[in-house]
Amino acid sequence: MTGGSGTGATTFSPPVQRLRRFGLQRGWPVIGAASRLARATLARRKPVIAVVGSYGKTTTTAAIAAALGLPRPRFGNAFAGPALDLLLRGASRKPLALEVGIGRKGQMIRHARAIRPDIVVVTSIGTEHARSLGDQEGIREEKARIFAGMRSGGVAFLNGDDPHVRAMARHVPGVVVTFGFGADNDVRLLDRQLDWPYGTRLEIDRFGERVTVRTRLLGRIAAYPVLAALAVAHRLGHDRREAVAGLERLEPTPGRLRLTRLPQGNWLLGDEHKGNLETIHAALDVLEEIPARRLVVMGEIHEPPGSVGPLYRALGARLAGIATHVVMVGSRKSFLSLRSGARQAGLSPEVFTHAGREWRKAFDILTGLLQPEDVLLVKGRDRQRLMRLSLALTGRPVSCGLVDCALPMPGCHVCPRL
Structure with a gap:
């Protein structure tokens, strides 16, 4: 067994990895039911954050975890992975940041029912899984089904620069907060400077408060996970200085810039x-x-x-x-x-x-x-x-x-x- 993956998940040898994936897929009905029970009882006071989107999920989940001082998910984003993370970490009242991925229609509603998120972060809507989910409108509508499980008083943090993500606001039963570069976003980037080869220096307006982050992430795309993480940290009342310090310690995930x-x-x-x-x-x-x-x-x-x-x-x-x-x-x-x-x-x-x-x-x-x-x-x-x-x-x-x-x-x- 070896530690470390894109999301902080535990990794195994190929045969065990196949068996593990098979177990998460075939065990989804049972694990999902157990997760729903845990969410209604032991984990009912636990803030659950679901990160969804076509790309940018892993880095955004890592950024939120870094800002809040949380561990990353252990069981990946597919099948019963998010539900199993909730099930095993439900007793603690600390927030839980989960990456939620789908490859086929009908999967997102199963995630939504199993984890019942308080907070949903949507990073992007692209063309991945177009063969199974259809065009970008179809992909958007399928991913929007996560909001069917959002708990009362929930908040959706949407990438306001992506028109497909903005269009998901109509599905949100609670509050909508946008983040991005545009001036009409609630949390927005004011300035960005490449800090080569260290990373990127970001100047951010977070609900009227100016925040500076020197991140190890590179380029324009690096701003979005940081913006989302700072927005979520603000919502949960997390200390700004601790959030910034956590984000500045965050290393890029292997395989992702x-x-x-x-x-x-x-x-x-x-x-x-x-x-x-x-x-x-x-x-x-x-x-x-x-x-x-x-x-x-x-x-x-x-x-x-x-x-x-x-x-x-x-x-x-x-x-x-x-x-x-x-x-x-x-x-x-x-x-x-x-x-x-x-x-x-x-x-x-x-x-x-x-x-x-x-x-x-x-x-x-x-x-x-x-x-x-x-x-x-x-x-x-x-x-x-x-x-x-x-x-x-x-x-x-x-x-x-x-x-x-x-x-x-x-x-x-x-x-x-x-």
Whole structure:
């Protein structure tokens, strides 16, 4: 058994991880019923915070836990995981921050009934799970079912910059608080400065109170978890200085825009966990601000929302304005579309290299490219497991050569098959 995952969950060997996931899935009816009973009795006075959304859930949950001085969830965001966390921690009156994830219709209402949140934080509505949940409107409506379980007097904290999230306000039976960059948000960002390579300096208006946070998180996207956490801390009456101190201690989660100094004197920006289009552009937003020579290892788009060719060509055009070299790990067809878009935007096709589907080939290519103080973004679809490339670049031995990995592991850094 090994500690540590994206959400602070306990991790296990692949066979045990599969068994654990199977147990959480098959045991959901029983665990959910027990959680409902606990919520009505032992945990009835416990403030429960549910974090939902297409992306940004893990970092936002971690930020809320850091601001409030709480442990992170142990059992993940899927199936009976949130209910089991509530069941095992229900006796304490300390708040409980839970990450709640879904992959199919009908799952969110089960979460809502099992955990009965007092506070719901909605981070974003994107295109992930479009195949099972439909378009963004369908995804939004399915995620909004969490409010069916919200307890009396509950509060919803909504990302006010996301129109799909704002539209969820009509489902909220209690108070709505918005956070974001726009001037009409209740908790809003006033100023943001990249503090390279440390992180980001944020100036925030929290209900009329000015708050400064120097976070280890990078870029524009880093502001949203901090804004949400400060808003929740205010609602729960938590000391502002303690909340800020907790947020400033928060480290980026592995696989989610985590910055690492490499032995050769360059920098690795690892964002290997998800590859949906919204997170790709968010990662490129961060990279674009960094004052250095910028390289990208680009994996495949996860669940592309539309025709694949135009999406890759548009992505190539974006890369042309940011990167000095791009290494593509994926199909040749995707690579050709990516390179075509970059060429049309003015970038020489010679700086685009195809590594096939092998992360090891990408490693060999990078060996001859990286220079001191370069910044390398590694971004890919979860099942590509490009974290293996990142770990190899740090000098860690990596023997796994799987091209497509479906193991239910939170990251390659904790997998015994590495």
